[in-house]
Amino acid sequence: MSPIISVSNLSKTYGSGFKALKGINLDIVKGEIFALLGPNGAGKTTLISIICGIANPSEGRITIGGHDIIADYRAARSMIGLVPQELHTDAFESVWATVSFSRGLFGKPKNPAHIEKVLRDLSLWDKKDDKIITLSGGMKRRVMIAKALSHEPQILFLDEPTAGVDVELRKGMWEVVRTLQASGVTIILTTHYIEEAEEMADRIGIINKGEIILIEDKATLMQKLGKKELTLQLQNKLEAIPDVLSAYNLELSDDGRTVTYDYDTKGDRTGITSLLNDLRNAGIRISDLDTKQSSLEDIFVSLVRAP
Template identity: 85%
Template sequence: MSPIISVANLSKIYGSGFKALDNINLEIRRGEIFALLGPNGAGKTTLISIICGIANPTHGKVLVDGHDIIKSYRAARSLIGLVPQELHTDAFESVWATVSFSRGLFGKPKNPAHIEKVLKDLSLWDKKDAKIVTLSGGMKRRVMIAKALSHEPQILFLDEPTAGVDVELRKGMWEVVRQLQASGVTIILTTHYIEEAEEMADRIGVINKGEIILVEEKAKLMEKLGKKQLKLHLQGKIDAIPSALTPYNLELSDEGCQLTYNYDTKGERTGITSLLSDLRNAGIRFSDLDTTQSTLEDIFVSLVRAP
C-alpha cells in the first residue's frame, strides 16, 4: 500500500541562515497513528506547516495521497485537517457557526448532520449555540478539533492537542481519536505528554535539531531500546562490588545499599538466576528486590541527549 504522505529530501532554511529542517525523508502509512516527538525547537511544527501548505520548503517534495502540496495545493489541502498549537477561533461566533464556516472554506456543501455528529462526538452539542468567547480553554481546544474535522478529512494533524486540557477532557479526546482511526482517518500527532504517544501511537518518529533521527514501530522501539532493571535492596552496606560480579556490570547506589542490574529479555536467559547465585556466593544478602522497565519517555530522553 502506498503511503498517504511522502516527504522527500525536505529542507527549510530561513533568510537568517537558520536551518529548521535538514533533508527530511518520511513516509506516513494510511490509517496509522504516527507520533512525532521532539524537544521544543526541534522542527515539529515547521514540518507540519509545510505538509499542510502553510509554509513553503526551501528544498524537497511533499506528496499527500499522490498530490504535490505545491503544484496541487487545493487537492492536497482538502485531504488534511489541522489542529494547531495556538487557539484561533472566531471569538464572538457560535460553536455551530464557526465549525460550519470552516467546512465551507473547503468548498464542501452544507451538511448539518455531519456537523451535528462532530459536535456530539466531541461533547460540544450542548455548546453549539454558545459564543466561543464564553468557553473554557479545554472546550475551545475541542472546537479547534471540530473545525479540523468539519470537511471530513482523510488526514488529521494534532499539534499538541491536549495542551491545557484537563484529564477528563483529554481522555474523551483520545477516545475520539481512536474512533477516527477506526473509520480510516490517518492521525499525526505531536505531544509533550509522552505517555499519550506510548498508549496511542502505532509508530514513533523522533526529530531533533531539524533532523529525523529515528522512525520505528512503537513495539519494536520499546523492545530494541527499552531496558529492564533489577534493583536489589541490600541487607547491609557494601563499599565496593566484588570482582566476581564484574561481568554483570552492576551499579552500586543508595550509599552502598542498592545494586542495579540492567538486562534484556530478547534471549531465553536474563542472567538473573546466575546473578542471585553469585551474590550468595559472594556473601551479599538482600532484603527486597523489584524490577522496572524503561518507558518511551526514557527512550526519548536518551535519544535527544545523545551526541
C-alpha cells in the same frame, strides 16, 4: 502499500539564513498514528506547516495521497485536517456556525448530520447553540478539532492537541482519536506529554535541530533502546562486588547497600534467577528488590541529548 504522506529531501531556510529543516525524508502509512517528538525549536511545527500548505518549502517534494502539495494544492489540502497549537475561535459565532463555516471553506456541501456527529463526539453538542458561548481553553481545543474534522479529512494533524487541557478532557479527546483511527483516518501528532505518544502511537519519529534522527515502530523502539533494571536492597553493607559476580556487570551504590543489574530487554529473566542464586552462594542477603523498565521519555531524552 503506498504512503498517504510522502516527504522527500525537504528543507526550509528562512531569509535570515536559519535552516529550520534539513533534508527531511518521511513516509506515513494510511491509518496509522504517527507521533513526532522533539524539543522546542526542533522543527516540528515548521514541518507540519509545510505539509499542510501554510508555509513554503525551500527544497524537496511532498505528496498527499499522490497529490503534490504545490502542483495539486486543492486536492492535497482537502485531504488534511489541522489542529494548530494556537487557539483561534470566533468569539462572536456559535460553535455550530464556526464548525459549519470551516466545512464550507473546502467546498463541501452542507451536512448537518455530520456536523452534529462531530460535535456530539467531542461533547460540544447543544441544540440551543444559537448564541455566543464563552468557552474554556479545553473546550476551545475541542472546537478546533471539530473544525478540523468538519470536511471529513483522511489525515488529521494534531499539533500539541492537549496543551492546557485537564486530565478528563484529555482522555475524552484520545477516545475520539482512537475512533477516528478505527474509521481509517491517519493521525499525526506532536506532543510534550510523551506518555501519550507511548500509549497511542504506532510509530515514533524524533526530530532535533531540523533533522529526523529516528523513525521506528514504537514496540521495536522500546525493545531496542529500552532498558530493564533490577535494583536489589542488601541486608548488609557491601564494600565491593565479589569477583565471582563480575560477569553480571553489577553496579554498587556509594553507600554499599544497593546493587543494580541491567537485564535483557526481550523479556528473558533467566539471568535474574542465576544472579539471585549466585548472590546467595556468595553469602549476600537481599532485603528487597524492584524492577524498572525505561519509558519512551527516557529514550527520547537520551537521544536528543546525544552529541
